[in-house]
Amino acid sequence: MSAETPHVLVVDDEADLRELLVITLGRMKLKASTADSLASARDLLEKHRFDLCLTDMNLGDGTGLEVIDFAAQTAPDMPIAVITAYGNMEMATAAMKGGAYDFIAKPVALDRLRQLIQDGLGIRQNEDTNTPSDNLVGDSPAMLVLKEQVRKLARSQAPIYISGESGSGKERIARMIHAQGPRREKAFVAVNCGAIPSELMESEFFGHRKGAFTGAVEDRKGLFREADGGTLFLDEVADLPLHMQVKLLRAIQEKSVRPVGEAREFPVNLRILCATHKDLAREMAEGRFRQDLFYRLNVIEAHVPPLRERREDIPGLVDHILARLSDAWQISPPKISTGAMQALQGYGFPGNVRELENILERALTLCDGSQITEENLSLQSTTPITDTDIPHRKTEAGRPSQIPLEDYLQDIEKQEILQALEETHWNRTAAAKKLGMTFRSLRYRLKKLELDQDDTGDS
């Protein structure tokens, strides 16, 4: 955002609401321009640069979704929030899938509106600060796609469901989404829903008042209020008992919590991310997970692929983990023999990155200090994996329904380009030939897909 007064575009065909928004923005010392239709919004977006856009969903000549689509072309960095009819979660969800960072329901509550505006304006400010890239090790095509997805998701306030096998890095992804987003200065609170005894859950989540029950010797804030302003990560969310799912849904919908033994409600403003290694859709189909909560949490899915589907990442992860362990143990990192590296790259890793960490920690204890050998790894003798063992998620299942066609096609494009680059050792002239396109066209695509960091000219 520029140092000048931020400029906000308000798109609404209802004059009263437009006026309310303009007055609120004015009180917040922000500059506002208004459009009363989709056509005039398009016109303004083409002519001016805005720092934020607030659009109603129902515009006389179109919808807020069309504003989002148009802005994606003309002002891709501008955060957009939508105003929806009360209770229309479907629209709100569609808008967030389309790229809106958040939504507000009518009748518009002013404190919530101010918060929404502040959140939106904070997005760009925070994007100027870089997060260390080694937070997420791995440059396999699948990982690059995921990193790009994380970057986009970080701007949004939409709830995200992170799927993936145990130990694949779901919590790490959640932390990255938080660290790259506008809530980064506030708390990231992670809770393993499977680890809290059922009878303590309500007080863990929502807090309690001193004396509310035996053992409540002092007031407790609870996880929701601890995460206020920041992010609450619900790990193993499928393990929440049904009675707790109802309470969680209520807290999310009302954006407020009532501690056990307390008469008052406390407002909370947080982003919810959740994960489970279980198949949440199946849990829902089999009646163990509430449908309404599922749709609330699973607005957007980010999938972390298992390590065996991105074996190219293994050497980088090995270096990263060995460097970390050696640092902690204050020793110099040992080398890893060619045989040991080959064994790791052929191993199936049912426990994913966490298993790799454990294997290396054990190997570090067993090795002679200078080199880790295959023997030190003591890998379980699983059958070596072959390509037929690897589930090809996309080709088998087609486009996952929650991923828009455009994103899906872009991911395929990215993967194909990265594969060609890898096969040609990043010789872009050769890669372009392999892909049947001109060098210029490849360069253009690399730029578009933001893969051109190392743009050193014709190589």
Ligand SMILES: Nc1ncnc2c1ncn2[C@@H]1O[C@H](COP(=O)(O)OP(=O)(O)OP(=O)(O)O)[C@@H](O)[C@H]1O
């Ligand atoms: N891409 C990565 N780069 C570096 N470290 C990683 C990466 N992915 C995972 N790890 C590390 O592997 C370990 C397991 O990751 P994490 O806890 O995020 O997995 P998870 O999928 O949440 O596991 P679980 O299903 O058991 O909750 C952590 O120590 C994490 O730091």
